[in-house]
Amino acid sequence: MDKINTVAIVGGTHGNEYSGIYLLRQWDKQPEIISRSTFSTETVFANEKAFEQNKRYVDFDLNRQFSHDDLNNPNLRGYEQCLAKSLNQQLGPKGDARTDFIIDLHNTTSNMGPSLILLQSDEFNRKMGAYVKQHMPSAVVVFEDHASVEEHFFLSSLSPQGVIVEIGPQPQSVIRQDVLDWMAEMTKHILDFIELHNQADVPALPRTYEAFKYTETLSLPLDEAGERAGMVHHSVQDGDFKPLKDGDPIFTLFDGTEIFWEGDYIAYPHFINEAAYYDNNLAMSLAEKLIVHTD
Structure with missing residues (x-):
């Protein structure tokens, strides 16, 4: 360059x-x-x-x-x-x-x-x-x-x-x-x-x-009226860049129901519960881990 x-x-x-x-x-x-x-x-x-x-x-x-x-x-x-x-x-x-x-x-x-x-x-x-x-x-x-x-x-x-x-x-x-x-x-x-x-x-x-590559963004669970129906699961909160596997809990609804991650890859959440993203009801970004080659 x-x-x-x-x-x-x-x-x-x-x-x-x-x-x-x-x-x-x-x-x-x-x-x-x-x-x-x-x-x-x-x-x-x-x-x-x-x-x-x-x-x-x-x-x-x-x-x-x-x-x-x-x-x-x-x-x-x-x-x-x-x-x-x-x-x-x-x-x-x-x-x-x-x-x-x-x-x-x-x-x-x-x-x-x-x-x-x-x-x-x-x-x-x-x-x-x-x-x-x-x-x-x-x-x-x-x-x-x-x-x-x-x-x-x-x-x-x-x-x-x-x-x-x-x-x-x-x-x-x-x-x-x-x-x-x-x-x-x-x-x-x-x-x-x-x-x-x-x-x-x-x-x-x-x-x-080791690094991470952005894959997708997840929204908070919403009800039929478009209102927030739940929150980030306590096991995910503050766990930025920790692995999230298929079947792991990811959200908890306000009635106590747990929502589980359904994914075909191991995801690494980040921007978890970012306050600024609440205006769009965004819960977190996901990434995959990768090995970066410098040559």
């Missing part, structure tokens, strides 16, 4: 996910922390208005507004829809971006620990995942390469390369030191890897490592 010349670190894509916002403030005071010799780094506070209102978003989820169709649709005039178009001009435009690489910083209420979400599984991303795990053994790597970068609607899809740093558990509108420290550390390793890549000096990496 070609040299990366420009990197944008984005915080506050969601206004109530505080770790990235407060790290941006710190890095703006101490830019040497995120500066490297072979590329320029800028910080972007994506949704200041949502932060001021202590909300995830004002009108629409900003991190779902970056499809080509939406960016080119002048009839979409909600606050985040207009903001996405502005960010597309600032960092993109998508498909021909001036920014080579975006690191988008997020918190989750789920017990996911320090998670690195990769939108591509090319050699560069596979090696970056290996490098981060080598230097941060607690890190989890998740590939969301079920769609191309062009087809993704995340903010990080504006640039040819981009990642989502997803750290939890952290309640909305709260700062936790362990979570903030994980985010700062993972960001450092990503920047270091880009620097080494540009210098053609990436050190020896493990030939293989």
Whole structure:
């Protein structure tokens, strides 16, 4: 892959996910922390208005507004829809971006620990995942390469390369030191890897490592009226990236009835009971475990 010349670190894509916002403030005071010799780094506070209102978003989820169709649709005039178009001009435009690489910083209420979400599984991303795990053994790597970068609607899809740093558990509108420290550390390793890549000096990496590949999203059980009829089973709650096998309990209805997972693969739930997803009645994402080869 070609040299990366420009990197944008984005915080506050969601206004109530505080770790990235407060790290941006710190890095703006101490830019040497995120500066490297072979590329320029800028910080972007994506949704200041949502932060001021202590909300995830004002009108629409900003991190779902970056499809080509939406960016080119002048009839979409909600606050985040207009903001996405502005960010597309600032960092993109998508498909021909001036920014080579975006690191988008997020918190989750789920017990996911320090998670690195990769939108591509090319050699560069596979090696970056290996490098981060080598230097941060607690890190989890998740590939969301079920769609191309062009087809993704995340903010990080504006640039040819981009990642989502997803750290939890952290309640909305709260700062936790362990979570903030994980985010700062993972960001450092990503920047270091880009620097080494540009210098053609990436050190020896493990030939293989364990990661996860997104497969599907499950909804909470609903009744005939479309109201929530149950909740995530207690044996699954907080068990992000732990195996879920066919026949294991997954939901409990409010009348006490248990619902069991019916799957033809061993699933690894994550984003379990993410508070922000309740507006869509989403319960969790599922993944399969895979062995990633770095060569």
